[in-house]
Amino acid sequence: MSGDWSSDVCSSDLFHIMVILGTWFLVLFVLLFIKILQGKLENSKTLLRLTLWSIPFGYVASQAGWIVAEVGRQPWTIQNLLPNIAAVSQIDAYSVQITFFLFLIIFTTLLIAEIKIMLSAIKKGSAH
16 A cells, blocks of 8 residues: 555664664763863853753653654554554453552552652751
8 A cells, every 4th residue: 555654664663763862962961071080061051052952852762762662563463464452461450450550559669768868858958
């Protein structure tokens, strides 16, 4: 059918975007680490601006990875290369619910711990 949106092209392009942004963050973090070790981070205005402007790239890379994962698994079933019965997980709903609530408890506990640590650090104030 003409005009089809190719999931292979989409996945490939988004994968490359994800890898490029991951490489960008790796290089940026190495540069930041070097400046921290040299004690010159506060004087590196350009590097600090690049870091600030790079914040949205993390979200873009995350969404690109999610789309690659989801688009990459769908065509096999849609194009009748994988039977529906094989594409459906055999895990029962109860197991999924238990896993969800375990993650909910763990991450809520971690959030509470993080907030307590941040509040105690704020109360102590800066060392300067």
